[in-house]
Every structure is written in structure tokens, then in C-alpha cells.
Amino acid sequence: MGLEDQGGSGQIQAPAQGAAEQAPAPAKARAGETQLQEQEQIQSQKYAARAGNIKLFRQLDELEPDRRIVQESELLPGFWKRLPGVITTTVQNLVNWGRRNSLWYYPIGTACCAIEGLMAAGATRFDLDRHGMPPWFSPRWCDVMIVAGTVTEKMAPAIKTIYDQMAEPKYVIAVGGCAINGGPFYQGYNVVDGVDKLIPVDVYVPGCPPRPEAVLHGIYMLREKIARAGTRPAPAKR
Amino acid sequence: MTEEEKKPQPAAAGPAEAPEKPDPFAAVREPVLARFPQLQPDGDMKTAAGFIVPAQDLLRVARGLKAMPGVALDYLSHVTGVDYKDHLQVVYYLMGTGTGAQVVLKVNVPAENPEVDSVTSVWPGADWHEREAYDLLGVRFRDHPNLKRILLWEGYEGYPLRKDFVDRRPKRERQIKAAR
Incomplete structure (x- = not known):
């Protein structure tokens, strides 16, 4: 429509436009091919790096076999391990897998360790949420209670009540010297010398205060403990 | 007798040296002592002008210092206590927000029956501070509106900041x- 209305001037311009379109087209195609090649190269490099990481992790696991998180398949006889594309497990292992990967935690922050260790581990840099651990303030929904800080005599009945309100299976992590045995205040007139005098503790994270990495390490130790719950011990030789 | 005579000599030498240093709190200390001659200046204080107040005069002195022009101690920043074994001491940290005066009042009370007038009628902010002193040291404040424990719970035995305090809590077993 536009070309017909403009008349002769439009006829002259039309081939020029066509020529302009034809000329750069191969260049565009070439650019697209090179981009695809580059992307493939980058992707292959990523795959190679990932494979290298896996190789590195395997080497690390061989160096420190005790530190390694036990996989369910390794607890099974060798025949089942080698079946391709088939996952075999026991009900107990399946339950443990579910339990240890969504440990909602009830934070009991009674003193400075709550800020330095627990809240720092839960905030964006260390981010407990990416480990499947949201903080939740209802004990009925929580799996693990993290006690960070000095436990006073006035706080003791509240902690005991909250622990009793949690549903089984429930776990407790004591973060910091005060929660472990009273720390520097163990002779205090109003201090309970360790939260394990009130409730059973699964993992102790020492420090005054501990680093957030230490809290994460304690959480992963608890995961190993849950992975082994109700199963036979991991084989000594791998 | 000769030994007893020798002992007061260094004590007598102390006041002789003291006038050489100018009293940094003379602007506050002199009018207060002129108004209340029963106060004893306490030279140990380095942050504020210190006075030892007789227990029966505390409330009168507090009202007078709050109303005195040039001093006008209208802000009570802290009330605390000290256990000196033979007696207890209640310490009041006071400030004049308009005058900049800083004064510390100290009241000595006997350890057997520690009782002193409450200053909540003069400075209402003394309420929780006096409850804390009652909670941890066992000083009873007369005419306090709500004198009960503030940090520890009702029924706690003893006063934990006393020097002769013995912790009688039963030992807990590890859980x-x-x-399973």
C-alpha cells in the first residue's frame, strides 16, 4: 500500500531495500553459527568442569572416608548397586532420606550465639533455606530445635515445654559454649549449665560464638546421624 | 601506743596533699554542702561529685537536690548496690539535664536489716532499679509501689549478689x- 501511493520514488527505493536485506544475511547466519558453536563450547567446558568436580569430590571422599555422607545405595549389596536406571532402597532408607533433607528448625536464640551463629547461618550468605531448612516458629511443625545461647532457669521450663510439643522424630542442636555446658556462666546463680540437662542433645557445636560454617557442619553431622538411623552400619571398606 | 600513733600519720598526710589538686566538682559540691551540711563528701568518685547521705535524710536530700537551682538533678540514671560485708551501700547516679551537674549519692545501710526510703516519689524511673536492687541484694525500699523480684522469680531463695550467697539449686542430671 505505501509503495503504490508514493509512486516512482517507491519503485527506485524498493530494489535498494532488497539488496540491503540480501547482503548482510549470510553474515548474520555466520554470526549465529559462531554463537551456537561458542555456546556449545562453553556448555562442554561446563560439563567437563562438572565431571572434574565430581572426580575431585570422589578423590576427597577417598582421602577422608569417615567424613563422607553415606548414600542409601551404598548400604545395599553390590549387585543392586550396579543395576542401571533402577533405584533400590529400603523403606527405612527412604524415610531417612526424606527426614534429613527437610529439617525445619525451631530457633531458640537466648543470647549472642543466636545472632552470630544461627541468624548468620540462616541469612543470605550461608542461607539455611537452600539446605531445605526454613526457620519455623511452631514447634508442632519442626524437626530440629537449635538452642543458641545461655539457658537461664527462667527460660528452662519454656524450652522443655517446646521440646515436648515437637513431634517425633525430633532432634536438638546445641550451638555455643553456653548451650553446651553453661560456658563462662556455668556457676551463675540463674544459669542452667548446659541445655542437655533439660533435653537430650544430638549435636554439639562448640565456639564462643561458633562461625556459621560450624553451625552448617553441625547440621550436616545431624544429617549423617539421621541417614544411619535404623540401618545397619556402613561397610568399613569401600 | 607508739604504733597506734604512727598509723594516723599517713592518713593525716592525705588531706594535706588533697588541696593541691583543684576539685573539678567544686561548682556542684559547695552549694550542695552549704544546703545540706549533714552530707559527707566522698572523694573517691572520679566521674561525679560523690556524697554519703545518712539513711534517714535521703528523701529530704533527694527532693532538695531536685529543686535546687543551679544543680536541679532531674534525671536518675541508675540505682545500684554494693555489698561491703559489714554493711550494704545503695548508690544513686544523678544528673541535671539542664545544668550538666553529675552527683552520686551513697547510702550506707546495715547488712542485717537493709532498709531505705524509696525515691520513686521523686524520680519515678527508680521503680525498676530499686526492684533490681531488692532482687539481687535484698535491700528493702520503704513505700515502693511494687516491691517484688524483677529478674528472678518469686520464691527464689537468697539474694545472689550478696557475698555470703550460696547456690542451693539441686544438681541436674544430663538427659x-x-x-529407638
């Missing part, structure tokens, strides 16, 4: 999770 261990039953094997």
Missing part, C-alpha cells in the same frame, strides 16, 4: 535420648 540422654532413649535408643
Whole structure:
């Protein structure tokens, strides 16, 4: 429509436009091919790096076999391990897998360790949420209670009540010297010398205060403990 | 007798040296002592002008210092206590927000029956501070509106910041999770 209305001037311009379109087209195609090649190269490099990481992790696991998180398949006889594309497990292992990967935690922050260790581990840099651990303030929904800080005599009945309100299976992590045995205040007139005098503790994270990495390490130790719950011990030789 | 005579000599030498240093709190200390001659200046204080107040005069002195022009101690920043074994001491940290005067009042009370007038009628902010002193040192404040424990719970035995305090809590056993 536009070309017909403009008349002769439009006829002259039309081939020029066509020529302009034809000329750069191969260049565009070439650019697209090179981009695809580059992307493939980058992707292959990523795959190679990932494979290298896996190789590195395997080497690390061989160096420190005790530190390694036990996989369910390794607890099974060798025949089942080698079946391709088939996952075999026991009900107990399946339950443990579910339990240890969504440990909602009830934070009991009674003193400075709550800020330095627990809240720092839960905030964006260390981010407990990416480990499947949201903080939740209802004990009925929580799996693990993290006690960070000095436990006073006035706080003791509240902690005991909250622990009793949690549903089984429930776990407790004591973060910091005060929660472990009273720390520097163990002779205090109003201090309970360790939260394990009130409730059973699964993992102790020492420090005054501990680093957030230490809290994460304690959480992963608890995961190993849950992975082994109700199963036979991991084989000594791998 | 000769030994007893020798002992007061260094004590007598102390005041002789003291006038060489100018009193940094003379602007506050002199009018207060002129108004209340029963106060004893306490030279140990380095942050504020210190006075030792007789227990029966505390409330009158407090009202007078709050109303005195040039001093006008209208802000009570802290009330605390000290256990000196033979007696207890209640310490009041006071400031004049308009005048900049800083004064510390100290009241000595006997350890057997520590009782002193409450200053909540003069400075209402003394309420929780006096409750804390009652909670941890056992000083009873007369005419306090709500004198009960503030940090510890009702029924706690003893006053934990006293020097002769003995912790009588029963020992707790470590809890261990039953094997499942």
C-alpha cells in the first residue's frame, strides 16, 4: 500500500531495500553459527568442569572416608548397586532420606550465639533455606530445635515445654559454649549449665560464638546421624 | 601506743596533699554542702561529685537536690548496690539535664536489716532499679509501689549478689535420648 501511493520514488527505493536485506544475511547466519558453536563450547567446558568436580569430590571422599555422607545405595549389596536406571532402597532408607533433607528448625536464640551463629547461618550468605531448612516458629511443625545461647532457669521450663510439643522424630542442636555446658556462666546463680540437662542433645557445636560454617557442619553431622538411623552400619571398606 | 600513733600519720598526710589538686566538682559540691551540711563528701568518685547521705535524710536530700537551682538533678540514671560485708551501700547516679551537674549519692545501710526510703516519689524511673536492687541484694525500699523480684522469680531463695550467697539449686542430671 505505501509503495503504490508514493509512486516512482517507491519503485527506485524498493530494489535498494532488497539488496540491503540480501547482503548482510549470510553474515548474520555466520554470526549465529559462531554463537551456537561458542555456546556449545562453553556448555562442554561446563560439563567437563562438572565431571572434574565430581572426580575431585570422589578423590576427597577417598582421602577422608569417615567424613563422607553415606548414600542409601551404598548400604545395599553390590549387585543392586550396579543395576542401571533402577533405584533400590529400603523403606527405612527412604524415610531417612526424606527426614534429613527437610529439617525445619525451631530457633531458640537466648543470647549472642543466636545472632552470630544461627541468624548468620540462616541469612543470605550461608542461607539455611537452600539446605531445605526454613526457620519455623511452631514447634508442632519442626524437626530440629537449635538452642543458641545461655539457658537461664527462667527460660528452662519454656524450652522443655517446646521440646515436648515437637513431634517425633525430633532432634536438638546445641550451638555455643553456653548451650553446651553453661560456658563462662556455668556457676551463675540463674544459669542452667548446659541445655542437655533439660533435653537430650544430638549435636554439639562448640565456639564462643561458633562461625556459621560450624553451625552448617553441625547440621550436616545431624544429617549423617539421621541417614544411619535404623540401618545397619556402613561397610568399613569401600 | 607508739604504733597506734604512727598509723594516723599517713592518713593525716592525705588531706594535706588533697588541696593541691583543684576539685573539678567544686561548682556542684559547695552549694550542695552549704544546703545540706549533714552530707559527707566522698572523694573517691572520679566521674561525679560523690556524697554519703545518712539513711534517714535521703528523701529530704533527694527532693532538695531536685529543686535546687543551679544543680536541679532531674534525671536518675541508675540505682545500684554494693555489698561491703559489714554493711550494704545503695548508690544513686544523678544528673541535671539542664545544668550538666553529675552527683552520686551513697547510702550506707546495715547488712542485717537493709532498709531505705524509696525515691520513686521523686524520680519515678527508680521503680525498676530499686526492684533490681531488692532482687539481687535484698535491700528493702520503704513505700515502693511494687516491691517484688524483677529478674528472678518469686520464691527464689537468697539474694545472689550478696557475698555470703550460696547456690542451693539441686544438681541436674544430663538427659540422654532413649535408643529407638
